[in-house]
Amino acid sequence: MSDIQKSSASVSADQEYEITGHTRFGGLLGSPVAHSISPQMHNYSFRRLGIDCVYLCFEVQPDRLGETVSTFRKLGAFGFNLTMPDKQYVLEYLDELSPAARMIGAVNTVVNDGGKLIGHNTDGYGYMESMRQAGFDVSGKEMTLLGAGGAASAIAVQAALDGVTKLHIANRKSRSFSHAEELVRTINENTACQADLTDLADLPALRDKIDSSYLLTNATSVGMKKGTGAAGGEDMTPVPDTSVFRPDLVVSDVIYNPRKTRLLREAEEKGCRTFNGMYMLLYQGAEAFRLWTGKEMPVDEVRARYFDR
Ligand code: NDP
8 A cells, every 4th residue: 555545645635735855756767857748747636636646757868867766765755657668677676576576577666665666567467458348358368569678578577477379579680689588588588478579670671570460569769759769760760661461450659749750651551440548548547646645537528628628
């Protein structure tokens, strides 16, 4: 149970809200963070449910993560989220990990349970829920997943736990290829899903995997708006050969800036149904909110207010 659930961190939802000496804090650690929509989503939900907490953004590079986490613990933060580049680095500063976070090897949500910091990963849940909300169901089916970074690992583990039968992961042959191999091993040893790994540059092999898949998901940062991440560039796509798109293939992208990446645009032109990363962001946040407060985020209101405008 989180600190918020144990304490009296609540105020009337109707009264005009004031930060007082009782107000609890938490927030987002990472770099860059200023563009994040998380403060609006969580602060609106706290106010709406009468929870006396505030959520802020903190620019924290990995070299200052240890001291920041220690300070958050000492000052009694209710918890925090992590984004790039801190999701993997935070593991060594935590006391406990959820089973999914342990398998993924990355944490995006930390709950402070009376000074004990417990790491979770809600990105995979967020992705799967966004897919369900878009009307798709990948359980009992095959999936091709591009990337093996933080977001991809979370999606891979959650998809395997949620019943994907075969998961084809494709990553470029970089230094992190060994992490991708480890991810495949972990899934094969701990779930009923059969996972395999392909070099993203091996186009014939990738085509074979996509041909037998119901769902193709880009979880690399290729196609992000310039300036929002390392591999920025809206004119880029991880799948330059558009002949792999067939009308019964569902194509998704975890990127939400731009809302329609080149990958999604080209897939739609070939008749594929698509969805982007916007609602993954919403549902990973809703699950973090539930872990901190024990309450459901008012997602319909949050979606209308911050995501669908
Ligand atoms: P990571 O840095 O952990 O992973 C990035 C992935 O992209 C790695 O697999 C990396 O491969 C691959 N990649 C990067 N550049 C290239 C390239 N030029 N060619 C091929 N592959 C490349 O980042 P995250 O997993 O945290 O984020 C990935 C994307 O997911 C980002 O766009 C981010 O905004 C988005 N995201 C969306 C969320 C949402 O809620 N919608 C939540 C979290 C992330 P390699 O290992 O070889 O470098």
